[in-house]
Amino acid sequence: EVVLTQSPGTLSLSPGERATLSCRAGQSVDSRSLSWYQQKPGQAPRLLIYGASNRATGIPDRFSGSGSGTHFTLTISRLEPDDFAIYYCKQYGGSPRYTFGQGTKVEMK
Amino acid sequence: EVHLVESGGGLVQPGGSLRLSCKASGFTFSTYAMSWVRQAPGKGLEWVSGISGSGYSTYDADSLKGRFTISRDNSKNTLFLQMNSLRAEDTALYYCAKTETYFDSTTGLWKSAYFDYWGQGTLVTVSS
Numbered sequence: 154e155v156v157l158t159q160s161p162g163t164l165s166l167s168p169g170e171r172a173t174l175s176c177r178a179g180q181s182v183d184s185r186s187l188s189w190y191q192q193k194p195g196q197a198p199r200l201l202i203y204g205a206s207n208r209a210t211g212i213p214d215r216f217s218g219s220g221s222g223t224h225f226t227l228t229i230s231r232l233e234p235d236d237f238a239i240y241y242c243k244q245y246g247g248s249p250r251y252t253f254g255q256g257t258k259v260e261m262k
Numbered sequence: 263e264v265h266l267v268e269s270g271g272g273l274v275q276p277g278g279s280l281r282l283s284c285k286a287s288g289f290t291f292s293t294y295a296m297s298w299v300r301q302a303p304g305k306g307l308e309w310v311s312g313i314s315g316s317g318y319s320t321y322d323a324d325s326l327k328g329r330f331t332i333s334r335d336n337s338k339n340t341l342f343l344q345m346n347s348l349r350a351e352d353t354a355l356y357y358c359a360k361t362e363t364y365f366d367s368t369t370g371l372w373k374s375a376y377f378d379y380w381g382q383g384t385l386v387t388v389s390s
Contacts, residue, residue, distance in 0.1 A: 197382055
């Protein structure tokens with residue numbers, strides 16, 4: 154099973170700042186299965202990025218995804234108040250199972 | 263508009279069974295794979311099970327050890343999760359999610375690309 158490790162665990166930033174979230178896999182993964190989700194308290198997760206770098210429908214362009222192989226990044230160029238949430242990456246873990254990272258909480262400083 | 267509504271959660275004793283349902287609307291249900299994802303209180307997301315659009319192929323997390331069974335009724339646009347031999351550690355909010363897939367020609371497998379729509383979840387509590 155491929156383990157996904159997200160870092161940092163918590164990111165304390167102010168509105169307008171740039172957020173860089175990391176997702177590392179224990180072995181190389183297929184970018185087509187790498188996606189990012191945002192979850193706010195009491196809400197279901199929402200798809201942000203799929204295929205490592207494609208924004209989902211309706212997602213603002215301040216969100217971007219990049220990476221390949223074992224290291225992927227979600228970047229929020231300028232944080233808005235609505236962006237403070239927990240972010241998860243997800244990928245195909247093999248044979249056949251899917252794994253999520255443990256999440257990165259973006260909190261207001 | 264895509265809409266997913268889960269139901270069937272509740273309080274059940276250890277060793278008991280429960281059947282979750284997910285009613286879908288707003289898309290051609292039979293042409294899409296579907297998945298169940300759960301979230302224990304205060305914890306992260308865990309993929310539970312997936313099923314192809316036809317219902318012919320199903321996939322489960324190894325950790326479940328065959329206790330859960332996913333199925334679907336395409337005539338009723340409904341996804342199910344039959345959960346048996348429930349344990350305290352199965353306590354979680356269970357989400358159904360519409361699943362986009364792609365064909366990996368290297369392995370010959372259909373794989374989940376992403377979960378693009380989620381329901382609001384149904385809470386399962388396993389406790390005596």
